[in-house]
Amino acid sequence: MGVVVIDGSTVRSFVEDEEQFKKTVDEQFKALDSNDDGVLSRSELRKALESMRLLDSHFGVEVVTPQEELTKLYDSIFEKFDTDQSGSVDLEEFRSEMKKIVLAIADGLGFCPIRMVLDDDEDNILKKAADLEASKLGKV
Numbered sequence: 001m002g003v004v005v006i007d008g009s010t011v012r013s014f015v016e017d018e019e020q021f022k023k024t025v026d027e028q029f030k031a032l033d034s035n036d037d038g039v040l041s042r043s044e045l046r047k048a049l050e051s052m053r054l055l056d057s058h059f060g061v062e063v064v065t066p067q068e069e070l071t072k073l074y075d076s077i078f079e080k081f082d083t084d085q086s087g088s089v090d091l092e093e094f095r096s097e098m099k100k101i102v103l104a105i106a107d108g109l110g111f112c113p114i115r116m117v118l119d120d121d122e123d124n125i126l127k128k129a130a131d132l133e134a135s136k137l138g139k140v
């Protein structure tokens with residue numbers, strides 16, 4: 001377990017480092033595409049959102065959302081990702097939505113840093129943002 005501290009500018013500079021961001025998002029896409037067909041299905045994308053844990057906790061406060069509500073929410077997010085309404089999310093769609101989501105997180109954080117407790121082996125996009133900043137500062 002490790003604790004990372006991130007704020008809006010950490011997250012933003014991660015997105016602005018296009019090469020790094022694209023690499024991270026592409027890796028995540030590949031990891032999520034469990035049947036290797038090059039697109040994300042509804043359930044594959046749901047796993048991605050669950051792994052980000054953005055919906056279960058809000059600044060460390062656990063929020064219990066009924067299963068039915070969650071399904072509705074995940075469905076509406078899927079529809080956002082699937083901009084051409086093909087019923088699946090391709091890499092381009094994934095990249096552009098992830099960018100929007102991560103920037104929205106950055107706006108939400110503003111200059112107010114939050115602490116995240118993460119497993120060291122966890123593949124979390126916000127942890128990557130923190131790692132990147134740490135490496136730039138020469139702390140790693």
Ligand SMILES: [Ca+2]
Nearest residue numbers: 033037039040
């Ligand atoms: Ca797939």
